[in-house]
Amino acid sequence: MAKYSTDIDKKWQRIWDESKLYRFDKNKKGKKLYVLEMFSYPSGSKLHAGHWFNYAPVDSWARVKRMQGYNVFQPMGFDAFGLPAENFAIKTGIHPKDSTFKNIETMEQQLKAMGAMFNWENEVITCKPDYYKWTQWLFLQLYKKGLAYRKKAPVNWCPSCNTVLANEQVLDGCCERCGTEVTKKNLTQWFLKITDYAEELLEKLDGLDWPEKTKAMQRHWIGKSTGAEVTFKIVNSDVSFNVFTTRADTLFGVTYVVLAPESPLVDKITTKEYKEAVNAYKEQTKKQSDIERQSITREKTGVFTGAYAVNPVNGRKVPVWVADYVLSTYGTGAVMAVPAHDERDFAFASKYNLPIERVIEGGESLPYTESGTMVNSHEFNGMNSEEGRKAIIEKLSKENLGSKKVNYRLRDWLVSRQRYWGAPIPIIHCDKCGSVPVPEDQLPVKLPYNVEFAPDGKSPLAKCDEFINTTCPVCGRPAKRDADTLDTFVCSSWYYLRYPDSKNSGKAFDTDLINEMLPVDKYVGGPEHACMHLLYARFITKALRDMGYLNFDEPFTSLTHQGLILGPDGQKMSKSKGNTISPDDYIKEFGADVFRMYLMFGFDYTEGGAWSDDGIKSMGRFIDRVERTLESCRDYINTPVNDKTTLDKTEKELNYIRHFTIKSITEDADKMQFNTCIARLMEYTNGLSKYINEKTKNASFLNECLVDFIKLISPFAPHFAEEQWELLGMPFSIFNTKWPEFNPDALIKDEIEIAIQINGKVKGRINIPSDFSETAIKEAALNSEDIKKHTEGKNIVKVIVIKGRLVNIVVK
Incomplete structure (x- = not known):
């Protein structure tokens, strides 16, 4: 007999392949089971132990299910666009397309050597035109639905990668890919309106078979707050602005208000004598990340604008400050400050000698941040905080100075990237017609091969004349293509929908087939994607449902996160540490x-x-x-x-x-x-x-x-x-x-082994028939030779029997 070896591996891999053993047949009897592992990115030339830990055990799970009668669909593909291949090209001179497809070929061989049940006939590679054509189609559907829009906004900018990053791609103020400190830039960018689905994304989490920690991360990221939006008017001006607060009961304690440095209101209201100081402060803020600015431990800084606003509940004039702890992308970009009842406001007011006035009774020391009884609040004195919130919001609503409001921390998804190796955005910019969608019959907008993609902060495609110059599909005049590419998370936000129908050249997918095959029954991948890929995929699924393409609203019914295989030194595997396992x-x-x-x-x-x-x-x-x-x-x-x-x-x-x-x-x-x-x-x-x-x-x-x-x-x-x-x-x-x-x-034994204790300590064991009565068990225990020598000459006070487990003999 031949000893188990790689020869046996190769033999059976060949037989499985020739017999098409694992080919999925949608007409086959048996309950459908769509099993999916997050597909790999071919940035390196080979799979490492972490890939195996993701894929091989899940294949074992799927094999059990197959033998239990399930009709298993388990596809595989590659998330092939993105920065690593482009940066590798810049470093080595090897074109991203060439290195990516070479790496894919190697990784395909390794995955096949794993012997998994992957349905290779359904393979998806996101950088191929037959896939990204439909990524572009998806973008156009979102655009037609009003879910894709373009605006100028302060964005996260990585000076090393020379591209914009979504909020979810900034970790502790740094680029999640290269670790460089992120700065801010004002750029015109494309966004997807994920905020339209904030409430449903939050609400539907409870029904998912997902790890609780992952669901908690998404809840925190979406960040729902229920409160009120209150209108403050600038003194001696027709300018007004809104602030969002969850503590309307503290409104009488507002002693100043704060605007975000990026707010367009700042330039409108700043008086002449404070202009220079405010401008200098704005420049200083641009160098800081949102994470830094929101840090609880960081010392608060700010500058006075010279303007005052009117508190709508008491007519009091309060100074308007600019401070970096307020973000223009959260809420309204303005906050009301109640130093007596907020730690951040208290620290700021103490530093700049601003008034601190208690309006909620509670603890002795300030700031007191809990609920309590309202004081110094005119007709609302004596109300508890909950009653006061409702009453004040009602008063503001009647006077058109405020209303009940739900706010979310979640921001719209920024999808523009100023890099080459990605799906071109299918929009044409015409001086006469504005932004015009590329007609669907002209998709895909192909990514040209000969492009100078050395990073200089500008989109590489803008320097490619053959790509950028085109004609407007509406008026026929000379026009320019959009020079940015899509965030690669757009590619992976829908790939699970393409797998079952990956060869369809006429549609992204056949709706009837996908409604039969989806949602994915078991999804496996790393927890690091909780607030990016997993959230984006949920949004895209819901948007396509509302467009009539799907009849389900969640992409992944059940989710498992695999753990991390560390190097032999106990550290996370990395090439720089030399601890990777191939x-x-x-x-x-x-x-x-x-x-x-x-x-x-x-x-x-x-x-x-x-x-x-x-x-x-x-x-x-x-x-x-x-x-x-x-x-x-x-x-x-x-x-x-x-x-x-x-x-x-x-x-x-x-x-x-x-x-x-x-x-x-x-x-x-x-x-x-x-x-x-x-x-x-x-x-x-x-x-x-x-x-x-x-x-x-x-x-x-x-x-x-x-x-x-x-x-x-x-x-x-x-x-x-x-x-x-x-x-x-x-x-x-x-x-x-x-x-x-x-x-x-x-599993019913004729005999069982039980322990015999004397005064709580095990002194022996006996085998007895499993159907012995309590009396018979006592007799057998007392007659055991091991026990007799411990009880001889002693007074047996009690014999306690716990059937199936032990006998405890109490002696004196």
């Missing part, structure tokens, strides 16, 4: 199944952990042992002796292990608790090994145990299991067979 060498030495099983046994799937060479060597030895055990079992089955019709004691023990393993793996695999699944297989191996050494054996029973064992190990070691299945003389393929079912009767 699967290739290990697979050459041990085979794909050993590598897969080590990942599943060595780590909790949702936690991950540090890589260990010793661990994979141990798994290699386990597979060798399994192989020897199965060979011994087959040798006996092929030459049976003493075949019996009933099970004796040793056979009942093995039968118990068999059915306990079936039950445990069925339950644990469903929950993706793969490490315990492998542990149960190890126990089953021990049981088979012990039984095969018995003097008398039952060949037909052993054959049943062997068949179930190979089925149970098959999802976790698919190549190895196919080989063992063939050696057993079974028809191809084991993955067309039915998953074993446990027999509850086999």
